[in-house]
Amino acid sequence: xxxxxxxxxxxxxxxxxxxxxxxxxxxxxxxxxxxxxxxxxxxxxxxxxxxxxxxxxxxxxxxxxxxxxxxxxxxxxxxxxxxxxxxxxxxx
Amino acid sequence: xxxxxxxxxxxxxxxxxxxxxxxxxxxxxxxxxxxxxxxxxxxxxxxxxxxxxxxxxxxxxxxxxxxxxxxxxxxxxxxxxxxxxxxxxxxxxxxxxxxxxxxxxxxxxxxxxxxxxxxxxxxxxxxxxxxxxxxxxxxxxxxxxxxxxxxxxxxxxxxxxxxxxxxxxxxxxxxxxxxxxxxxxxxxxxxxxxxxxxxxxxxxxxxxxxxxxxxxxxxxxxxxxxxxxxxxxxxxxxxxxxxxxxxxxxxxxxxxxxxxxxxxxxxxxxxxxxxxxxxxxxxxxxxxxxxxxxxxxxxxxxxxxxxxxxxxxxxxxxxxxxxxxxxxxxxxxxxxxxxxxxxxxxxxxxxxxxxxxxxxxxxxxxxxxxxxxxxxxxxxxxxxxxxxxxxxxxxxxxxxxxxxxxxxxxxxxxxxxxxxxxxxxxxxxxxxxxxxxxxxxxxxxxxxxxxxxxxxxxxxxxxxxxxxxxxxxxxxxxxxxxxxxxxxxxxxxxxxxxxxxxxxxxxxxxxxxxxxxxxxxxxxxxxxxxxxxxxxxxxxxxxxxxxxxxxxxxxxxxxxxxxxxxxxxxxxxxxxxxxxxxxxxxxxxxxxxxxxxxxxxxxxxxxxxxxxxxxxxxxxxxxxxxxxxxx
Numbered sequence: 001x002x003x004x005x006x007x008x009x010x011x012x013x014x015x016x017x018x019x020x021x022x023x024x025x026x027x028x029x030x031x032x033x034x035x036x037x038x039x040x041x042x043x044x045x046x047x048x049x050x051x052x053x054x055x056x057x058x059x060x061x062x063x064x065x066x067x068x069x070x071x072x073x074x075x076x077x078x079x080x081x082x083x084x085x086x087x088x089x090x091x092x
Numbered sequence: 093x094x095x096x097x098x099x100x101x102x103x104x105x106x107x108x109x110x111x112x113x114x115x116x117x118x119x120x121x122x123x124x125x126x127x128x129x130x131x132x133x134x135x136x137x138x139x140x141x142x143x144x145x146x147x148x149x150x151x152x153x154x155x156x157x158x159x160x161x162x163x164x165x166x167x168x169x170x171x172x173x174x175x176x177x178x179x180x181x182x183x184x185x186x187x188x189x190x191x192x193x194x195x196x197x198x199x200x201x202x203x204x205x206x207x208x209x210x211x212x213x214x215x216x217x218x219x220x221x222x223x224x225x226x227x228x229x230x231x232x233x234x235x236x237x238x239x240x241x242x243x244x245x246x247x248x249x250x251x252x253x254x255x256x257x258x259x260x261x262x263x264x265x266x267x268x269x270x271x272x273x274x275x276x277x278x279x280x281x282x283x284x285x286x287x288x289x290x291x292x293x294x295x296x297x298x299x300x301x302x303x304x305x306x307x308x309x310x311x312x313x314x315x316x317x318x319x320x321x322x323x324x325x326x327x328x329x330x331x332x333x334x335x336x337x338x339x340x341x342x343x344x345x346x347x348x349x350x351x352x353x354x355x356x357x358x359x360x361x362x363x364x365x366x367x368x369x370x371x372x373x374x375x376x377x378x379x380x381x382x383x384x385x386x387x388x389x390x391x392x393x394x395x396x397x398x399x400x401x402x403x404x405x406x407x408x409x410x411x412x413x414x415x416x417x418x419x420x421x422x423x424x425x426x427x428x429x430x431x432x433x434x435x436x437x438x439x440x441x442x443x444x445x446x447x448x449x450x451x452x453x454x455x456x457x458x459x460x461x462x463x464x465x466x467x468x469x470x471x472x473x474x475x476x477x478x479x480x481x482x483x484x485x486x487x488x489x490x491x492x493x494x495x496x497x498x499x500x501x502x503x504x505x506x507x508x509x510x511x512x513x514x515x516x517x518x519x520x521x522x523x524x525x526x527x528x529x530x531x532x533x534x535x536x537x538x539x540x541x542x543x544x545x546x547x548x549x550x551x552x553x554x555x556x557x558x559x560x561x562x563x564x565x566x567x568x569x570x571x572x573x574x575x576x577x578x579x580x581x582x583x584x585x586x587x588x589x590x591x592x593x594x595x596x597x598x599x600x601x602x603x604x605x606x607x608x609x610x611x612x613x614x615x616x617x618x619x620x621x622x623x624x625x626x627x628x629x630x631x632x633x634x635x636x637x638x639x640x641x642x643x644x645x646x647x648x649x650x651x652x653x654x655x656x657x658x659x660x661x662x663x664x665x666x667x668x669x670x671x672x673x674x675x676x677x678x679x680x681x682x683x684x685x686x687x688x689x690x691x692x693x694x695x696x697x698x699x700x701x702x703x704x705x706x707x708x709x710x711x712x713x714x715x716x717x718x719x720x721x722x723x
Contacts, residue, residue, distance in 0.1 A: 012526075012576060013345045013674035048344060057329045058341035066557030071325070088550035089341040090326060090610050 006034065006077060007064075009084045017042045031061060032073030034083075049085070060086040094305050095627040096121070096158055099130060099201040102222055104215065106289050107148060107207030111222045122628055123713055126157035126201060128184045129598035129642035131173035132649055134204055135182075136717065141652040145177035145281075146263055146288040148208035154254070154269075154294065155203075157600030159625035160196035161302045164314040165612065166605025168192045168381035170254070170271075171597060172282040175653075176539065178265040178440070178497050179515040182649040183280035184539045186597055188380035191252040191271035197298025209290035214255075216246065218297045227292035232258060234433045235273045236400050242295050251297045257435015259484040260287030264495040266440035266518075270432055274378070274388075274402030278437035280517060280539050306624035313613070313621055317384045320612040324559060327385065327612050330604060331377075333366030334389045335406035340365045342410075346675025347526040349519070350414040351470050352446040353512045353665055356523050357673025360419040364409045368421060375399055385605060385612075397425045404428035404438070407543075410521030411442025412480075416449055417470030427480045434484035440497060443518035445479050446470075447498040447510050448490065456507050461489045512663050515540040515655075522548065524662070525670055525678040528578045529586040532688045535660040536702070537590075538646035544603045547589035549575035551609035552582065563614035566632070567592065578684050583691045588636075592618075595639035641712045643696075644704050648717045657702040660689060 005025045010018050018024050024042070028034030032050075039046035049059050054073065061070040064082025077083075099116040116124070124133040131153035143149035152174040159167060170192035176183030195203070199220035212227040230238045239253050252271060260267035260283030267283030268276040277283070304310035321327045329337045342348040343361035350358040362368060369389060376399070378388035389403030404412070404424055412427040413419060431438045451457050452468045462468065465488070468475045482491030493501050498511035498518055512519045517540025524531035527549040534541035552570050554561045564570065567588045571581045592608040592615060595601075599622065605612045606621075613621070615632055622630050650659075662680060669679040693700055697708030706718050 011345075012574070012678075016674070016676075056341070056344075057325065057333075058338065058344075060554065062555045062558060064555070066555060069558050084555055086550065086553055087341065087345045088554065089338050089345060089347060090548045090550050 004081065006080060007082050008038070011085055011087045013087055014045060014048055014085070017045050017048070028077060030073065030077060031070050031075045034077060035073070058087060058089050060088050062086070096305070096625070099126075100199060101134070101202035101204055102200055102217070104203065104205050104222070104224070105207045106205055106209040106213060106224070106291060109209070109224055111224070121158070123638070123641065125598060125626070125638060126160075127155050127169070127171040127186070127598045127600045128173045129638065129645060130202055131155045131171055131184075132182060132642065132645040134202065135173060135175075136645060136649060138204070138206070139175075143175060145175045145180065146284060148206070148289065150175050150285055150288070152205045152282065152285045152289065152291075153202055154195070155600070156192045156196045156201055157598070158201070159304075159621070160192050160600055162304055162310065162625055163382040164310070164621070165317045165383040165385055166380075166602030167600070168383070169600035169602060170195060170277070171600060172269050172277040174282060174285040176280040177263070177284045178281040179517050179540050180653060181515050181655055181659075182539050182646045183282055183285070184597070184646065185268075185277040185279040185282050186600070187269065187271060187275045187277040188602060189252070189272045189275035190381045191254050191275070191296065192600065193381040194252040194298055195296045197300055198296045199298060199300060203294065205289055205291055208288065212290050212292050214242065214291070214293040214295060216295045219299055230292045231261060234258070235270045235435060236398075236433065238293060239273055242293060246295065248297055251295050253293050253295045255293035255435070256283040256286035256291065257433075257484070259435040259495070260284050261292075262484070262486050262495070263288060264436065264483060264486075265497045265500070266437040266444070268431070268435050268437045270435050273400055274432050276432065276437065278439065279542070281437075283435045304624045305627040309620050309624040313617060313624070317612060321384065324610060324612065326610045330387045331385050333370055334387050334403075336364070336366030336369055336389070336404065336409050338366070338406055339409055340367065342521070343414075344674060345526055346670065346673040346678070347523045348414050349410060349521050349523055351417045352415060352450040352510065353519070353523075354671070355673050356526060356670055356675040358414045358417070358419065361414065363419040364413045364421055364424065366406070369403065373397070373421065373425060374403065378402065380602070383602070383605070387604065391425050393422050393425060396422060397429050401429040401432040407521050408438040408442065411439050411446070412476060415442050415446035415521070416476050418473045418476060420473040423473035423477050426477045430477070430480045430484065434481070436480065436484055439520050440518045441480060441483060443512065444483075444494050444498040444501065445476055447502065447512070448479070448494055450510050451502070451505055451507055454507070456505050457490070461493060463490070464488055465490050509664055512665060513541060514662060515659055517541050523675070524666055524680055525576075526675050527575050528680070529582050531578070531662060531666065531680045531685055532583060532586050532692055533590060535662055535685070535689065536692055538643065538650050545590055545593050546586050547593070547608050549582070551589070552585045560610045564589075564609040566615040567608060576678060578681070578688050580691055583688050584695060587692060587695050590643065591636045591639035593639070594642045595635050598638055598642050637712065641714065644709065644712055644714055647698070647702075647704055648709070648714070651703050657689070657700070660702055
């Protein structure tokens with residue numbers, strides 16, 4: 001179980017929802033829990049990240065230190081101390 | 093190991109009606125192995141500087157890649173190149189579909205057209221045998237009808253046809269070359285060059301399928317695509333929702349050009365997304381030869397949108413949608429249909445209409461020009477769709493003016509600053525304010541502002557240890573940086589990935605499948621693919637040099653036409669902070685952009701006026717162009 005605070009890097013489009021902060025802290029057992037935790041303090045952030053019960057297709061969440069990408073809201077945050085949220089829309 | 097052999101091309105003089113088979117020795121083919129590299133090489137060798145783009149003196153080249161007939165995803169592409177009637181610079185555009193494969197199967201790597209036919213003509217090429225035939229009965233007809241008539245006349249339903257469309261016949265400066273009635277060599281007005289030559293169409297059919305030199309490597313690469321798509325959420329989304337699957341994300345980050353680039357966000361964007369398209373008017377997916385991605389859309393709206401003309405891409409949904417302040421997907425699909433039916437580039441056409449909407453709202457279009465379009469304003473979908481047809485047919489004064497492109501129209505109306513373009517080529521729908529490397533690539537790309545000429549910033553914002561970044565790191569090490577940052581590191585990233593995109597446009601590979609980072613295959617796969625298909629023992633370094641050679645060829649085409657650093661400038665609007673939405677306050681910094689240009693030129697081996705240096709040209713085997721530079 002992970003109840004440690006996780007440092008989260010926020011992409012620029014979400015910063016207005018977070019009072020202009022580039023980094024915030026949150027906690028949760030899973031990625032979904034953490035987003036719900038954030039939404040209590042930063043209302044609307046969940047709607048920017050989640051659609052139909054899943055991460056939106058262009059939302060990428062990475063664990064810090066090069067330890068991989070979280071693809072599902074049910075992914076465990078066990079052992080993770082840093083997250084990077086990206087809103088990545090590439091070419092085409 | 094066997095080798096691919098020389099490049100084979102046809103030299104077609106339309107004025108006198110001759111067709112000559114020519115070959116480029118294999119050692120030169122390896123330097124210019126297809127696409128717009130081979131095409132620009134031929135242009136520079138065969139055409140003097142300063143020709144009028146819509147005169148018989150211009151030369152039009154269609155070229156495929158060295159492996160175009162082989163079965164693997166993202167390989168059926170054709171380049172079209174000539175002097176652009178829209179920009180006066182090198183013109184270049186790529187299209188997919190089945191035409192490229194049939195052209196290669198017919199036994200040629202390139203078709204070079206010079207002169208002007210005395211009457212409408214089409215080329216019929218079958219298994220290496222070519223003839224010019226009358227096209228007087230095809231002139232003035234829509235693309236679908238021309239397809240049907242040629243197939244019926246030649247008695248073969250599997251013929252593939254590329255044609256200039258009615259807009260090309262009329263010399264609309266952003267006319268496209270259309271194949272399959274829905275695939276476009278859209279950018280830079282290659283359809284207008286084709287039409288100026290009285291060349292209505294090129295019909296091709298071939299039966300000589302090639303085999304890879306190294307069948308085992310080929311089989312491994314081709315067979316791995318399903319797993320690669322599954323491993324890449326971006327590729328999976330491309331299959332499911334097409335390129336328009338990104339529109340909602342673009343809007344959420346404030347990167348969706350809206351109301352002629354006044355903002356990056358439009359209310360109601362969900363009505364334009366690929367997801368909405370899939371759930372409403374989509375009736376099927378199309379693909380190009382051999383490709384497992386199936387990104388092409390087919391839409392139908394009974395009585396309004398015919399599925400034979402395909403469906404709108406992301407760019408089209410943006411340019412006819414958000415650029416114009418419109419969120420009506422059916423209207424956008426109608427506009428897309430008319431562009432494919434009459435041969436127009438959807439990006440330049442939609443962007444030019446958005447320009448006109450702003451000019452009219454500002455009262456800058458005189459009454460005699462806006463007859464029938466007094467109500468042309470952002471959000472007027474009916475007027476937008478009607479104007480697409482008027483541009484193609486030149487049936488109103490405003491339609492004729494806008495057929496010149498937004499920069500010429502803006503200059504005529506006294507408001508060139510409302511044209512969001514570089515070198516006169518209208519911007520595609522990715523905003524440099526939110527993906528800063530695009531400010532640089534839009535400025536320096538030889539044929540004008542283009543979104544498929546380098547990797548976009550998210551690749552270098554992604555932290556190490558992930559698929560996208562791992563592919564990118566095959567090209568070198570980069571610092572992780574946010575999309576909105578410009579730096580020396582970002583310039584290096586832009587230049588290096590530009591080489592890979594340039595390589596793709598040389599080998600005629602789809603950037604979506606073979607690009608440097610998020611795509612299905614990574615840079616090292618490119619090496620395996622070229623080795624297996626050609627027998628050339630290439631390295632990644634040699635391939636990147638091939639990409640670099642193409643950029644320098646195109647740049648030298650522009651240099652001899654008089655282009656300099658002053659032509660590598662962005663429109664003023666990009667330097668003004670965006671006023672609203674998620675990207676509020678973001679702008680391109682003018683001083684930072686000039687510094688980025690300085691660094692880019694230095695990395696490229698160009699002087700500070702943007703001209704390739706002698707040593708750079710000689711290092712790329714382009715010493716024969718040094719004399720051109722000194723003129």
